[in-house]
Amino acid sequence: MVSEDLPGYFDVYGWRYERRESRVFRTGFVGENGAWDIWVTASDVLVVFLISPYVERPEGIAPGAPLLRTMLKANHELNLAKLGLDDDHDVCLSVEMPADGFGYSQFSDALTALAHYADELKERLDSAVVEDAEDHAVRQGVL
Amino acid sequence: MSEEEETTAATTSPAEIARFFRRYGWSFDSIDDDTFRTSFRGKNAAFVALVRVTEHWVVFTINPFVKAPDAGFGAVALKLLAVANQQASLVKLGLDDDGDAFINVELPTESFIYEHFAAALTALTHAADGLLVPILQATVVDDRNLA
Numbered sequence: 001m002v003s004e005d006l007p008g009y010f011d012v013y014g015w016r017y018e019r020r021e022s023r024v025f026r027t028g029f030v031g032e033n034g035a036w037d038i039w040v041t042a043s044d045v046l047v048v049f050l051i052s053p054y055v056e057r058p059e060g061i062a063p064g065a066p067l068l069r070t071m072l073k074a075n076h077e078l079n080l081a082k083l084g085l086d087d088d089h090d091v092c093l094s095v096e097m098p099a100d101g102f103g104y105s106q107f108s109d110a111l112t113a114l115a116h117y118a119d120e121l122k123e124r125l126d127s128a129v130v131e132d133a134e135d136h137a138v139r140q141g142v143l
Numbered sequence: 144m145s146e147e148e149e150t151t152a153a154t155t156s157p158a159e160i161a162r163f164f165r166r167y168g169w170s171f172d173s174i175d176d177d178t179f180r181t182s183f184r185g186k187n188a189a190f191v192a193l194v195r196v197t198e199h200w201v202v203f204t205i206n207p208f209v210k211a212p213d214a215g216f217g218a219v220a221l222k223l224l225a226v227a228n229q230q231a232s233l234v235k236l237g238l239d240d241d242g243d244a245f246i247n248v249e250l251p252t253e254s255f256i257y258e259h260f261a262a263a264l265t266a267l268t269h270a271a272d273g274l275l276v277p278i279l280q281a282t283v284v285d286d287r288n289l290a
Contacts, residue, residue: 046232068221072244075228075237079200080249082235084228096233097250100258109251 002102003042009107031119049110052092055125066131080113155255157196163260185272203263206245209278215242217285233266
């Protein structure tokens with residue numbers, strides 16, 4: 001079972017973690033552009049590495065076309081990772097791997113990709129959030 | 144994890160991907176040394192998928208999945224694509240350089256096994272078939288909102 005192997009993988013990777021449930025782990029890192037929690041969940045089918053929420057949005061402003069377009073275009077550049085909207089319409093960044101054949105190599109690829117892209121995409125997405133807020137203000141007649 | 148284990152992990156090859164296609168029971172063409180083309184018919188449409196083996200990744204792609212409208216995708220379609228990324232396992236949806244919507248699955252070539260191949264093709268076909276109509280509907284709604 002992958003969840004039983006994950007503590008050893010964290011140790012080899014050199015990151016501290018907290019086991020929140022039998023199959024749910026929390027870790028985190030500080031990059032150049034922010035600090036993030038990463039949730040790692042191992043089911044029988046998938047191992048999911050997730051940062052959610054990844055980008056803070058102003059309260060009451062739903063993701064608009066500028067942010068959505070930026071996210072979806074970024075998805076064309078990313079290897080392994082993807083940006084999406086969760087049920088609360090928060091932007092999340094994730095990597096999903098099949099549980100079948102999952103080993104340290106996949107674990108390392110997933111964490112490395114997630115940490116790299118979290119740091120790299122932050123400024124671009126923050127700018128899109130600002131653009132969203134400006135669009136919203138224009139529609140509300142504020143600007 | 145021993146150093147030996149880390150350095151001896153096998154990587155897949157185009158020849159192995161061809162064997163996986165045969166085992167999966169799907170026909171395919173080789174487009175070049177590293178790229179295969181296959182196709183399937185879903186409930187609502189037929190799709191062409193490419194499978195490409197690079198140094199680090201095996202990439203399964205349907206592109207274009209949905210061609211962009213002349214004015215580009217609107218907010219309703221964009222939101223649907225963004226939400227689908229979190230709801231559909233293994234697959235990624237996005238916009239390519241032409242603004243067209245694509246679907247893909249990327250997995251590392253290292254330790255790539257038949258179960259990964261089958262999971263990737265299954266996820267790709269399921270998502271393509273399930274999302275096509277909602278996205279086309281969303282583009283119609285976006286058109287109406289612009290009118």
